[in-house]
Amino acid sequence: MRIAHKLCIGFGTLVVLTLSVVGSGYLGSEQATRKIDRSATLHLPTVLASTRAQTDLLRMLSGTRGYLALGDGKYREDYRLARQNFAADLAELERLSRNWEGRQNIRRLQQVKNAFAAWSLLPDQLFDLRDDQLRREPA
Numbered sequence: 552m553r554i555a556h557k558l559c560i561g562f563g564t565l566v567v568l569t570l571s572v573v574g575s576g577y578l579g580s581e582q583a584t585r586k587i588d589r590s591a592t593l594h595l596p597t598v599l600a601s602t603r604a605q606t607d608l609l610r611m612l613s614g615t616r617g618y619l620a621l622g623d624g625k626y627r628e629d630y631r632l633a634r635q636n637f638a639a640d641l642a643e644l645e646r647l648s649r650n651w652e653g654r655q656n657i658r659r660l661q662q663v664k665n666a667f668a669a670w671s672l673l674p675d676q677l678f679d680l681r682d683d684q685l686r687r688e689p690a
Contacts, residue, residue, distance in 0.1 A: 597647050604640035604663075607633045615674045619681055627678060634671070641667065 595675065614630030641664060648657050 557612060567572040591646070591649050595672060597644070597651070600640055604644065607640055607641035611637060611674070615677065619677055622681065628676060637667070 610633035611630055614626045614628075614633055617626030618630065641660075644660055645664075648660055651657055
């Protein structure tokens with residue numbers, strides 16, 4: 552085999568290897584870009600809605616405790632506003648859940664919704680009990 556033929560084979564092999572490395576790098580970066588885009592369009596809004604829901608739930612609990620402890624109507628109003636916001640947060644999470652992968656997170660959301668439905672009746676009953684108790688006590 553002549554030297555020119557050996558050089559052509561070696562150069563051809565080098566070109567093929569270079570193109571395969573560049574191609575694999577391109578495909579890897581393309582996959583990373585897709586994952587980043589997916590995170591920006593799906594995961595980030597879910598995390599934000601979940602964080603807002605947690606905050607509103609804590610505000611509801613705070614308003615409930617404040618009203619039961621002090622009887623100040625401001626706390627009852629804070630509870631009412633936080634409850635409306637929490638319901639909106641749950642609706643947003645429900646909307647976002649259509650694009651979630653896996654059933655575990657959807658099952659968790661359903662558990663939260665069920666727990667909230669069961670719990671949401673209690674604060675108004677507690678508020679009414681506190682108000683009846685105040686009316687019965689002599690001034």
